[in-house]
Amino acid sequence: MQFFGGSEISPSPPAPTASGNNAHMMYVFNRNGVCLLYREWNRPLHTLNAQQDHKLMFGLLFSLKSLTAKMDPTNADKGNLGVPQLPGQGCSFHSFRTNTYKLSFMEIPSGIKIILVAHPRTGDLRESLKYIYNLYVEYVVKNPLYTPGTPIKCELFNTTLDQYVRGLG
Amino acid sequence: MAAIYSLYIINKSGGLIFYKDYGSAGRMDTNDSLRLASLWHSMHAISQQLSPISGCSGIELLEADTFDLHCFQSLTGTKFFAVSEPGTQHMDNLLKHIYELYTDYVLKNPFYEMEMPIRCELFEINLSQAVQKDRVALLGR
Numbered sequence: 001m002q003f004f005g006g007s008e009i010s011p012s013p014p015a016p017t018a019s020g021n022n023a024h025m026m027y028v029f030n031r032n033g034v035c036l037l038y039r040e041w042n043r044p045l046h047t048l049n050a051q052q053d054h055k056l057m058f059g060l061l062f063s064l065k066s067l068t069a070k071m072d073p074t075n076a077d078k079g080n081l082g083v084p085q086l087p088g089q090g091c092s093f094h095s096f097r098t099n100t101y102k103l104s105f106m107e108i109p110s111g112i113k114i115i116l117v118a119h120p121r122t123g124d125l126r127e128s129l130k131y132i133y134n135l136y137v138e139y140v141v142k143n144p145l146y147t148p149g150t151p152i153k154c155e156l157f158n159t160t161l162d163q164y165v166r167g168l169g
Numbered sequence: 170m171a172a173i174y175s176l177y178i179i180n181k182s183g184g185l186i187f188y189k190d191y192g193s194a195g196r197m198d199t200n201d202s203l204r205l206a207s208l209w210h211s212m213h214a215i216s217q218q219l220s221p222i223s224g225c226s227g228i229e230l231l232e233a234d235t236f237d238l239h240c241f242q243s244l245t246g247t248k249f250f251a252v253s254e255p256g257t258q259h260m261d262n263l264l265k266h267i268y269e270l271y272t273d274y275v276l277k278n279p280f281y282e283m284e285m286p287i288r289c290e291l292f293e294i295n296l297s298q299a300v301q302k303d304r305v306a307l308l309g310r
Contacts, residue, residue, distance in 0.1 A: 024221040043221040053219070060215045064231070067208050070201065073174040073193030073252055074235045081204050093233040100222040117221060 023118040023165045024101060028136070030149055031087075031111025033058045037152045041165065061105060061113060068093045087111050094126055104129060112136070118168075128168060135160055173263070173300060174236065174252040177202070178271070180284040181246030183210030187287040191300055193252070209250065213240065229261075243268055263299070270295050 028037035035054040048056065069090035070081050079085075085092075087107045095104045097120055104116045104125035114129050114136070139157035140146055146154060174195075178187035185206035190196045197205070213227040231238040237257060240250040241264035249264050249271070274292035275281055281289060 045221055045223045047218050047220075056215060057219055060212060060219065063208060064212055067205060067212065068231070068233045070197075070205060071195065071238070071252060072233070072235055073195040076194040076196075081201065081208070091234050091236070093231055096216070096228050096231040098216055098220065098225050098228050100220050100225040117219075 023116055023168060025117045026132075026161075026165070027054070027057055027113075027115040028152070029054075029058050029061075029113045029115075031113075032149070033062075034149060035151070036112075036149075039158070039161065039165075041162075057115065058113075061115065064096070065092055065107075095124070106130070106133065108133060116165075125168075128164075131164070132161065135164065172253070172257070173260075174254070176249070176251045176267070176296075176300070177206055177209070178287065179206045179210055179248045179250075182284065183207045184284065186285065189293075189296070209240075210248065213242070213248065239264060241265065241268060247271075266299055267296065270299065 022041050024042045025040045026037070027035060030036055033055070035058070038050070038054065047053070065085060066082055069079075069085050069092070072091035075091065079090075087109045092107060093105065095102060097103075099120065101117050102120045102122045104118070104122070106114045106126065106129040108114075112133075114132055116125055116129060116132070118125065135157060139160060140152050140154050141148075143154055146152070152158075173191055174193040175188070175190040177185060180186050183206065185203050188197075188202045188206070216228045217225045227240070227242060229240055231240075232255065235255065236252050237255050237260070238250055238252050239257075239260040240248055241261065242248045249267055251260060251264060251267075253260055270292060271287075274295060275287055275289050278289050278292075281287070
């Protein structure tokens, strides 16, 4: 998978692809499964408590990545199912859609996973996820008071993110 | 009708009852296909739990770098999912057509036991006809 060739530090936000509805929620996980960020803008239904929800989401994505790598029809040489894949190794999925939501997923080579759950008729959100990753780099990673591996508590990141996601709708 | 790489049919408990590969480099042996089918069944169920809105019926389309996976779930819980090239159109029509073939040649077969692997020759013949119609697009192997 070809990765971020861009040389710009902060590219301008891509044109919004979804019309009408805001995103429902967003997760950011690190490579160990720690939920660094969970933002919720519109979630009428809560099936599980927060901890279980995060674990279930991470587990689902881990298994789906494993399934995608194994199911790749263009690659004859694949490892066994369940073998942990390095970020970027093997085929990975970038989104899945159900009748009530569309989940867009992006994994960075460092293992950070960004997940955005939106309306099912949302277009391809890969460019938006790249922009959100740039926001993460600018406001979180470059923040000297932030310890990597801990939940994100950067106010500036949250407000910029909210503004951007509102702009997607 | 669209061209597909492979087709899986799983029963309501998640067991694989039919697997056919239509010429991908990633053809799988029996054990792997069984494991993948069960894994998909579980993922399909978990995706319903994580929905922000009530009334979710599970994953219908999974988009990956090199393929798309389309899934159709019948009202009885039998799932038909197919691996196709990215961006293939009208896959839901193909899957519904396959479901019709399943009801005609498998369910109406008096010797077929429910939830068991499908061994109905007429089903396989008609399925091949339905899938082969647009195979020109899948050349290059």
